[in-house]
Amino acid sequence: EVKLVESGGGVVQPGGSLRLSCAASGFTFDASAMHWVRQAPGKGLEWVATITGDGVSSYYVDSVTGRFTVSRDNSKNFLSLQMSSLRTEDTAIYYCARDTYKWNPGTIADWGQGTLVTVS
Amino acid sequence: QSVLTQPPSASGTPGQRVTISCSGGTSNIGSDYVYWYQQLPRTAPKLLIYSNTQRPSGVPGRFSGSKSDTSASLAIDGLQSEDEADYYCAIWDDSLSKYVFGTGTKVTVL
Numbered sequence: 001e002v003k004l005v006e007s008g009g010g011v012v013q014p015g016g017s018l019r020l021s022c023a024a025s026g027f028t029f030d031a032s033a034m035h036w037v038r039q040a041p042g043k044g045l046e047w048v049a050t051i052t053g054d055g056v057s058s059y060y061v062d063s064v065t066g067r068f069t070v071s072r073d074n075s076k077n078f079l080s081l082q083m084s085s086l087r088t089e090d091t092a093i094y095y096c097a098r099d100t101y102k103w104n105p106g107t108i109a110d111w112g113q114g115t116l117v118t119v120s
Numbered sequence: 121q122s123v124l125t126q127p128p129s130a131s132g133t134p135g136q137r138v139t140i141s142c143s144g145g146t147s148n149i150g151s152d153y154v155y156w157y158q159q160l161p162r163t164a165p166k167l168l169i170y171s172n173t174q175r176p177s178g179v180p181g182r183f184s185g186s187k188s189d190t191s192a193s194l195a196i197d198g199l200q201s202e203d204e205a206d207y208y209c210a211i212w213d214d215s216l217s218k219y220v221f222g223t224g225t226k227v228t229v230l
Contacts, residue, residue: 035219037165044122045157045165045208047219059217095164105219106153106212109176111164 002026002110004096009115016086016119022079022096022112030054030074033099035108036081038092038117048094049081053102064090086119093117123148124209124222131228132199140225142192142209148220152211154192156185157221159206168207169194196227204229 008020020036036048049070051058058070069082079096093114100107125143132138142154156169167176169185172192182197196203209222 037219037221044206044224045159045210045221047210047221050219059219061218100170104212107155107167107170108157108165108210108219109167109170111166113164 002098004098004110004112006094006096006112006115009094009117011118011120012086014086014088014119017082017084018086018117020081020083020094020096020115020117024077024079024096024098027098027110029072029077031102033101033103033105034070034072034079035097035099035105036070036079037095037097037108037111038090039095039114040089040092043092046092050099050105051079052105057103059105083117086117088119091117091119122220122223124211124220126207126209126222126225128223129226129228131230132196133230134199134201136199138196138199138203138227140194140207140209140227142194142222143190144192144211145190147215148190148211148213149187149192150190152214154185154187155210156183156194157208157210158203159208160202161205165208199227199229201229203227 003025067085096112097108098110157165159165172187
């Protein structure tokens with residue numbers, strides 16, 4: 001059974017930093033690209049970042065480019081999102097999610113339960 | 121604002137057919153696979169349709185996806201009370217290397 005467990009959310013002041021983590025199990029971690037998707041309170045889904053299975057390539061939504069960094073440790077089955085220069089508009093539930101492909105993202109097959117980040 | 125436009129809401133009575141549209145353009149829907157996600161209240165999203173028309177195992181057959189030129193649709197045939205949720209279309213825009221979600225549609229079962 002695929003399991004994705006996020007941690008690291010909390011309350012942070014504007015301009016501050018936070019690091020989210022996602023512990024993955026139940027699948028071959030390095031065979032899957034991984035995503036971060038967020039949802040602001042009462043709003044729709046917004047893709048944040050993607051990293052390929054080998055960790056070589058990463059992609060970001062324009063609004064976080066230069067402020068957020070996605071990384072992964074394939075030896076420990078961990079995904080991270082380092083967030084800096086946080087803004088109030090970054091307040092959201094952040095979901096860790098697994099793609100079915102290693103290099104060609106698209107099918108987000110599994111999702112974690114999410115962790116709440118509040119910038120205030 | 122998303123480049124994939126969905127109606128904000130849709131509704132039907134139990135047993136009815138409900139269709140949700142997702143409008144884009146030749147550079148996104150016209151070029152890439154479309155995915156659909158269901159988000160029940162206060163839960164994480166769930167994959168409903170991938171590669172335009174494919175259902176993952178475990179997704180009921182009453183859900184179906186289609187795509188035509190620059191738009192896509194999700195149909196629910198035989199609406200049930202447990203289908204009351206938010207539905208999102210999405211694409212991986214290969215030309216931009218970005219994932220894009222639609223604006224979302226709230227389905228209400230009357």
